[in-house]
Amino acid sequence: MTGAQLTASRERIRLQKNVETFLAAKGFRKETLSLLNFDSLMDLAEEYHFIIRN
Numbered sequence: 001m002t003g004a005q006l007t008a009s010r011e012r013i014r015l016q017k018n019v020e021t022f023l024a025a026k027g028f029r030k031e032t033l034s035l036l037n038f039d040s041l042m043d044l045a046e047e048y049h050f051i052i053r054n
Contacts, residue, residue: 012038015052016038016041019041019042019045019050020033020034020041022045022048022050023041023044023045023048023050026048028044
Protein backbone atom coordinates (compact mmCIF):
# COMPACT_ATOMS: atom_id res chain seq x y z
CA MET A 1 0.00 0.00 0.00
CA THR A 2 1.41 3.38 -0.95
CA GLY A 3 1.55 6.35 1.37
CA ALA A 4 -1.33 8.01 -0.49
CA GLN A 5 -3.48 4.89 -0.20
CA LEU A 6 -2.73 4.61 3.50
CA THR A 7 -3.67 8.27 4.05
CA ALA A 8 -6.91 7.81 2.08
CA SER A 9 -7.75 4.71 4.11
CA ARG A 10 -7.18 6.55 7.38
CA GLU A 11 -9.31 9.48 6.21
CA ARG A 12 -12.12 7.11 5.24
CA ILE A 13 -12.00 5.44 8.66
CA ARG A 14 -12.00 8.84 10.38
CA LEU A 15 -14.98 9.97 8.31
CA GLN A 16 -16.85 6.74 9.01
CA LYS A 17 -16.34 7.13 12.77
CA ASN A 18 -17.49 10.77 12.63
CA VAL A 19 -20.61 9.81 10.67
CA GLU A 20 -21.40 6.97 13.09
CA THR A 21 -21.08 9.37 16.03
CA PHE A 22 -23.29 11.94 14.27
CA LEU A 23 -26.00 9.38 13.47
CA ALA A 24 -25.83 7.92 16.98
CA ALA A 25 -26.58 11.40 18.30
CA LYS A 26 -29.61 11.43 15.98
CA GLY A 27 -30.89 8.28 17.68
CA PHE A 28 -29.42 5.43 15.66
CA ARG A 29 -27.86 2.57 17.57
CA LYS A 30 -24.12 2.12 17.01
CA GLU A 31 -24.63 -1.63 16.72
CA THR A 32 -26.99 -1.07 13.78
CA LEU A 33 -24.71 1.46 12.13
CA SER A 34 -21.78 -0.93 12.30
CA LEU A 35 -23.71 -3.35 10.06
CA LEU A 36 -23.93 -0.84 7.19
CA ASN A 37 -21.33 -0.69 4.46
CA PHE A 38 -19.49 2.59 3.89
CA ASP A 39 -21.65 3.76 0.95
CA SER A 40 -24.92 3.05 2.78
CA LEU A 41 -23.63 4.86 5.84
CA MET A 42 -22.72 7.92 3.74
CA ASP A 43 -26.15 7.87 2.05
CA LEU A 44 -27.84 7.81 5.44
CA ALA A 45 -25.62 10.63 6.68
CA GLU A 46 -26.59 12.70 3.65
CA GLU A 47 -30.27 12.14 4.43
CA TYR A 48 -29.67 13.61 7.89
CA HIS A 49 -27.71 16.56 6.46
CA PHE A 50 -24.25 15.57 7.63
CA ILE A 51 -21.89 18.01 5.93
CA ILE A 52 -18.67 16.51 4.66
CA ARG A 53 -15.85 18.99 4.34
CA ASN A 54 -12.37 18.31 3.01
